[in-house]
Amino acid sequence: MDCRHAQHLLDSYLDGELPASLRAEVHAHRLTCSRCQRAMVVVEVAGDVIGSDRREPAISLSFNDRVMSALKPQEPRVVRIIRLRRVAAVLGPILSAAAVWMFVASAIRPIELVQSPAGLATVQTPEVPTPRTAAAIEVAQSPGSPVTIVDALAEGLLTPAVTAWQNTQQSTRDLAALGRLVFGTAGQNLGNPLEEGTDGGEGSVLLNAGAVLRNMLAPKTKGQTPDEGPDVL
Amino acid sequence: MSSANSGPVKEAALSKRKERRLIEGARRGCEVSARELIDAHKDRLFAFVWRILRDHHDAEEVCQEAFLRAFASLDSFSQEYRFSTWLFTIAYRLCLNLLRRRPPLSGEVEMSTFAGGEQDAGDLVANSEEANRLKDAVWSAVDKLSVHQRATVLLFYREGLGCEEIGQVLGMPVATVKSHLHRARMRLREMLTPQLSADWTALRFFGEAAG
Numbered sequence: 001m002d003c004r005h006a007q008h009l010l011d012s013y014l015d016g017e018l019p020a021s022l023r024a025e026v027h028a029h030r031l032t033c034s035r036c037q038r039a040m041v042v043v044e045v046a047g048d049v050i051g052s053d054r055r056e057p058a059i060s061l062s063f064n065d066r067v068m069s070a071l072k073p074q075e076p077r078v079v080r081i082i083r084l085r086r087v088a089a090v091l092g093p094i095l096s097a098a099a100v101w102m103f104v105a106s107a108i109r110p111i112e113l114v115q116s117p118a119g120l121a122t123v124q125t126p127e128v129p130t131p132r133t134a135a136a137i138e139v140a141q142s143p144g145s146p147v148t149i150v151d152a153l154a155e156g157l158l159t160p161a162v163t164a165w166q167n168t169q170q171s172t173r174d175l176a177a178l179g180r181l182v183f184g185t186a187g188q189n190l191g192n193p194l195e196e197g198t199d200g201g202e203g204s205v206l207l208n209a210g211a212v213l214r215n216m217l218a219p220k221t222k223g224q225t226p227d228e229g230p231d232v233l
Numbered sequence: 234m235s236s237a238n239s240g241p242v243k244e245a246a247l248s249k250r251k252e253r254r255l256i257e258g259a260r261r262g263c264e265v266s267a268r269e270l271i272d273a274h275k276d277r278l279f280a281f282v283w284r285i286l287r288d289h290h291d292a293e294e295v296c297q298e299a300f301l302r303a304f305a306s307l308d309s310f311s312q313e314y315r316f317s318t319w320l321f322t323i324a325y326r327l328c329l330n331l332l333r334r335r336p337p338l339s340g341e342v343e344m345s346t347f348a349g350g351e352q353d354a355g356d357l358v359a360n361s362e363e364a365n366r367l368k369d370a371v372w373s374a375v376d377k378l379s380v381h382q383r384a385t386v387l388l389f390y391r392e393g394l395g396c397e398e399i400g401q402v403l404g405m406p407v408a409t410v411k412s413h414l415h416r417a418r419m420r421l422r423e424m425l426t427p428q429l430s431a432d433w434t435a436l437r438f439f440g441e442a443a444g
Binding site: 045056059064070071 | 422
């Protein structure tokens with residue numbers, strides 16, 4: 001084997017890919033040729049240093065903690081928001097139905113119309129004077145908190161509504177008449193809540209309660225969706 | 234790992250079965266498994282990345298990002314690959330991105346002046362002044378290689394990977410890997426032969442060990 005041949009085989013030799021017989025020939029040439037020996041040794045030395053020299057800085061002791069803390073925080077928050085949205089989606093129709101019942105039941109029994117300082121109409125039923133009811137309706141007109149709405153409605157609105165319905169037969173006919181009135185008048189008033197009509201008595205009850213209904217029944221308008229509540233991502 | 238040339242990797246590699254268990258655990262959100270996976274690979278990964286980037290802060294940032302991305306893609310991770318291959322692949326791409334945004338290496342790079350791990354008799358001799366000079370010369374020459382050539386020699390000699398696995402990490406065919414490897418050797422030989430012929434004592438020591 002001559003130098004040219006040995007140099008040509010150098011890479012395969014260093015890659016460990018030469019068959020045994022050729023490998024032996026390269027070895028034999030190295031023993032007799034100092035130039036080829038030196039060329040091969042330089043590369044072998046370099047490879048050895050690269051493979052074995054561990055003089056590099058150590059990675060920080062806090063590295064694991066940094067990776068783990070970067071992995072952790074997002075998921076629980078995302079899950080919580082998804083759950084809130086699901087609650088709102090499921091309870092939307094229930095809220096609507098409960099609001100209607102509330103309105104219907106209030107027509108059977110005396111109601112008190114309370115004007116809050118903010119000018120919002122709130123409805124209180126004397127038999128179950130739950131501050132949460134009023135608060136819930138106010139909250140319903142402000143962004144966010146579908147969970148609070150559910151709680152308050154369950155406590156303050158559904159109970160009296162169901163009780164009223166169960167108590168009287170006359171109320172059936174009245175309810176039917178009122179229902180026509182509700183869906184007729186309140187429907188008209190859905191687009192014009194507090195601005196119109198202060199003719200007092202039943203009319204104003206309808207109008208003012210219609211405002212409340214509007215906010216509960218109407219599709220989510222700007223500024224009043226859970227998306228823009230305090231927990232948004 | 235297949236290897237034509239085994240570098241003396243001292244850390245015990247995870248068995249494939251254990252690695253699979255840890256990956257499953259990490260997938261299910263088990264922190265202990267995730268930490269164990271990090272521990273098993275972080276030192277080797279950091280050494281590779283630091284040798285490419287030659288900057289401690291950048292190397293840690295790349296390693297952290299590589300682990301985060303690897304964990305984020307665990308669901309689609311194919312068991313036919315080693316986790317380390319996947320990790321090194323991500324890290325290498327991040328290195329390339331970073332290097333593209335950086336100006337080329339100046340003369341000021343972080344030098345290898347740090348103590349290694351445990352020392353045996355061979356290390357004591359190898360830490361002589363001549364040997365350290367030799368090592369510095371080699372690393373200095375490695376720094377002058379192109380990034381693909383540098384990565385190839387690191388993966389071949391240091392990680393003991395075969396050309397096929399190097400191709401997976403670098404995202405290139407085996408023939409291209411061999412081309413980079415052979416070209417790197419030629420360049421190292423050109424740079425080192427004039428330097429080292431003056432220091433033949435140290436070379437002879439290594440020559441005997443290698444022959």
